[in-house]
Amino acid sequence: MNNKEKLRNAGLRPTKQRMIIANILLNGVNRHFTAENLQNEINSSGNSMSIATIYNCLKKFRNCGLIKQVESSKETAIFDTNINQHHHFLDEETGELIDIENEEINLFKLPEIPKGYMNSGVEVLIKLKRQI
Amino acid sequence: MNNKEKLRNAGLRPTKQRMIIANILLNGVNRHFTAENLQNEINSSGNSMSIATIYNCLKKFRNCGLIKQVESSKETAIFDTNINQHHHFLDEETGELIDIENEEINLFKLPEIPKGYMNSGVEVLIKLKRQI
């Protein structure tokens, strides 16, 4: 399926701007990035786009499940093109995230889900310190 | 050990402001809170404190291990007086966090820690959706 179809399937109009972003993000190589990272990449590809549009697109893409947003207490929002359930290492010093594939972690015992709720995803974060 | 001693042990001068905050936070009842939450509580206890001081104190307390900061992609920093390793449910709609004690979760298989790093803590986040 090409990117135009992906956008249409997600219920999004394939505008020029969304196609530029889709072509950067949805090429099969997984990565973590911020809105600003993406703007730099758009600029250096000879295009340009308002930061408002970039945030707008990223939110739409996330709400449609085309990308994910990582749970992390960094001041800047971090997005992830890997939409499979998976986990992360976090280098606490630099803030860098490294993917951990789902099969690498096995949760053996889970607590009871509170009444009235359902489990909508489990994220494991393994914080890393540099070895002394 | 009283709060003044706790501050001294942590290498922090027990100033009037730090004592006010320590008396609110370090009383053994675990809770999640933002800087603004804490300021409201200080105000309603008849004291007052600059928001800069509050942020300052919370960062120092966190760096000394007196409190923790929760990993969460909320726009506002959330702190936690529970400094034991533990986990959280996250109500994705409201942003509310609920503690999960460490024994409630059993990680059966963990990935290999990258070379040059050591594991400095594992956090599990179980995201919750309201049941339909």
Next chain:
DNA sequence: TTTTTACTTTAAAATCGTTCTAAACTACTT
């Protein structure tokens, strides 16, 4: 005790990421 020193607090300004606004634009439908 007084003096000195380093650390702390403060209000206000600055900064930074993100969202809002409202006008111009564009994809799609008729």
Next chain:
DNA sequence: AAGTAGTTTAGAACGATTTTAAAGTAAAAA
């Protein structure tokens, strides 16, 4: 071709957090 609903934009606004620089305070030295 015309209509309409959704989209993009620059710039303003916003909210959380940090910085600034001056005044205050705790602890150490004299």
